[in-house]
Amino acid sequence: MEDSTNPRTQAIAALAELFFESACRSADLAQLESSAIDIGHGCMAEALGLALEALDARLLAQKTEGISVHDVRSRTLATEIGDVGFSLRRYRDRFGEDVYLLADALDIPYGCRISPGAQEFLVQSASLVSYAKAAKLLARHGSSVKATSVMRCPRDAGALCAADNEKAARELYRDGVLPGGETCARxxxxxxxxxxxxxxxxxxxxxxxxxxxxxxxxxxxxxxxxxxxxxxxxxxxxxxxxxxxxxxxxxxxxxxxxxxxxxxxxxxxxxxxxxxxxxxxxxxxxxxxxxDPFHINHAIIGCFADAKLAWSVIDALSDGDTAGGGLPAWGLRGSGHRPQKPRRCRRRIP
Known part of the structure; x- marks a missing residue:
């Protein structure tokens, strides 16, 4: 028997009541599913905002010397579950620079308006569909963003990947530091x-x-x-x-x-x-x-006006017959056929 005082049990019971009320008003299961997702995401977004504020308060109690609270700011992040609103403390260090303990603890880029999870979703979606469609996919049950905001997500991700790749190449070929792969393959x-x-x-x-x-x-x-x-x-x-x-x-x-x-x-x-x-x-x-065999075949076909003859040569080469009746494309002597572009074939096939 589940403990009724367990927070998870209480949350499930509360959601069940909300879903039941929605079920009484729904015309079919599809409508109920959509309603349940909206209700669940709305509750999760609000609860996540409260959790972030609670974590920020704990970090205040654990802060080190040398930084002091400057002010409290309101933030809203576009996420996969909807807009998450919360407040967080802005600190100042001894040099007068801004510090956000909550952002540092959860690796949230300063000034970002789209959560890392939503950014990852948009990067993957934008590689498959248009920016506008990717925005609609996120907005179906999450936050609404503009197509221009979607466009910046893969650009930013690409810039980070490029910087990481350049760094790895410099370390390998300038400093002689191996990247650290552990899989052995001779x-x-x-x-x-x-x-x-x-x-x-x-x-x-x-x-x-x-x-x-x-x-x-x-x-x-x-x-x-x-x-x-x-x-x-x-x-x-x-x-x-x-x-x-x-x-x-x-x-x-x-x-x-x-x-x-x-x-x-x-x-x-x-x-x-x-x-x-x-x-x-x-x-x-x-x-x-x-x-690549594909490019060999393509080069051979480009040398003949007769496709059947070209494929006969390709079949012969594939069988390893490069002499006698199965001569390569540039040496069909006595066959009554001559390659259309023998120099091109020689140039394309080393």
């Missing part, structure tokens, strides 16, 4: 590629297209439910130079894998020169480059 697979995006709303003179370079590292591939999945994957991408991608990318890989234990790396890419630069950033590992 052999690692990597894939690198880039794709272009067209930018909108940029000032005159700014580039209209930019390339996102990306690298993926993993330990192995396994068949699962008819699909091939990578295991132990690490991803890194940026808009910038290849050197930045590889220095930051290797440092990111090092957060999972022990870089000192990696002996061999199999690098798959499309043949672009920057894709082969990984070896300069993995000096202790033997890096073997593998041209």
């Amino acid at each position: 052999e690692l697979c990597m894939e690198a590629d880039g794709t272009y995006f067209r930018a909108q709303g940029l000032p005159d003179g700014a580039p209209k297209r930019f390339e996102v370079k990306a690298v993926c590292a993993y330990a192995e591939k396994e068949a699962e439910s008819g699909k091939v999945r990578r295991r132990g994957t690490v991803h890194h991408a940026l808009v910038g130079r290849a050197g930045e991608l590889w220095s930051e990318g290797v440092a990111t890989v090092g957060k999972k894998y022990d870089l000192a234990k990696i002996e061999r790396v199999h690098l798959g890419a499309d043949g672009e020169r920057w894709c082969r630069d990984a070896g300069r950033f993995l000096p202790n590992a033997e890096v073997t480059f593998h041209l």
